[in-house]
Amino acid sequence: xxxxxxxxxxxxxxxxxxxxxxxxxxxxxxxxxxxxxxxxxxxxxxxxxxxxxxxxxxxxxxxxxxxxxxxxxxxxxxxxxxxxxxxxxxxxxxxxxxxxxxxxxxxxxxxxxxxxxxxxxxxxxxxxxxxxxxxxxxxxxxxxxxxxxxxxxxxxxxxxxxxxxxxxxxxxxxxxxxxxxxxxxxxxxxxxxxxxxxxxxxxxxxxxxxxxxxxxxxxxxxxxxxxxxxxxxxxxxxxx
Numbered sequence: 001x002x003x004x005x006x007x008x009x010x011x012x013x014x015x016x017x018x019x020x021x022x023x024x025x026x027x028x029x030x031x032x033x034x035x036x037x038x039x040x041x042x043x044x045x046x047x048x049x050x051x052x053x054x055x056x057x058x059x060x061x062x063x064x065x066x067x068x069x070x071x072x073x074x075x076x077x078x079x080x081x082x083x084x085x086x087x088x089x090x091x092x093x094x095x096x097x098x099x100x101x102x103x104x105x106x107x108x109x110x111x112x113x114x115x116x117x118x119x120x121x122x123x124x125x126x127x128x129x130x131x132x133x134x135x136x137x138x139x140x141x142x143x144x145x146x147x148x149x150x151x152x153x154x155x156x157x158x159x160x161x162x163x164x165x166x167x168x169x170x171x172x173x174x175x176x177x178x179x180x181x182x183x184x185x186x187x188x189x190x191x192x193x194x195x196x197x198x199x200x201x202x203x204x205x206x207x208x209x210x211x212x213x214x215x216x217x218x219x220x221x222x223x224x225x226x227x228x229x230x231x232x233x234x235x236x237x238x239x240x
Contacts, residue, residue, distance in 0.1 A: 002189055048064045082232070085097070143171065
């Protein structure tokens with residue numbers, strides 16, 4: 001199972017991380033969730049059925065969130081007070097979801113990407129506090145950088161995979177010099193040594209398969225030459 005590869009990679013680099021877990025997976029693989037927690041990593045919700053938030057209404061999103069939190073708790077995970085939406089789908093179409101998250105006890109969200117394709121280049125690139133009707137919630141965005149006259153996703157997906165470790169480390173160093181953390185996001189399937197091939201639309205084909213080869217090696221180099229930790233350990237978080 002590719003999550004085991006992630007655990008081994010992090011252990012080899014001496015890194016504790018944050019795992020956002022889909023509730024449906026937690027229901028079917030509770031021991032895996034328990035093993036992640038036992039290894040010193042923290043666990044947050046990645047929804048229950050991995051549906052885009054902006055395709056749901058408030059009630060459906062709330063039900064999905066509650067189901068995921070219950071599944072994680074049943075699997076033995078500590079209270080999951082963090083959330084990341086599938087496909088960065090909390091954006092201008094679904095900001096109401098932050099109200100729901102705060103009302104359900106979630107204190108940290110990591111769903112708003114400061115890039116055009118899935119979010120907005122106008123979103124803050126730094127951890128900050130967003131006020132909701134149910135109280136404040138901390139927002140933690142992924143790492144981005146200005147390249148080729150556009151904002152690129154340097155901390156996840158094809159942007160992370162296409163970039164050399166040297167470039168990623170330089171981008172991290174630039175952020176750190178400004179007093180900002182650098183949040184990287186990976187999916188276990190990206191480390192699969194023999195990923196299955198399926199036919200996808202061209203854009204998704206590129207995003208899913210581009211430069212998978214050698215990614216584990218490149219990621220290991222990044223992990224060993226920069227300092228990483230769990231999202232809840234991140235400081236400081238500024239207000240807006």
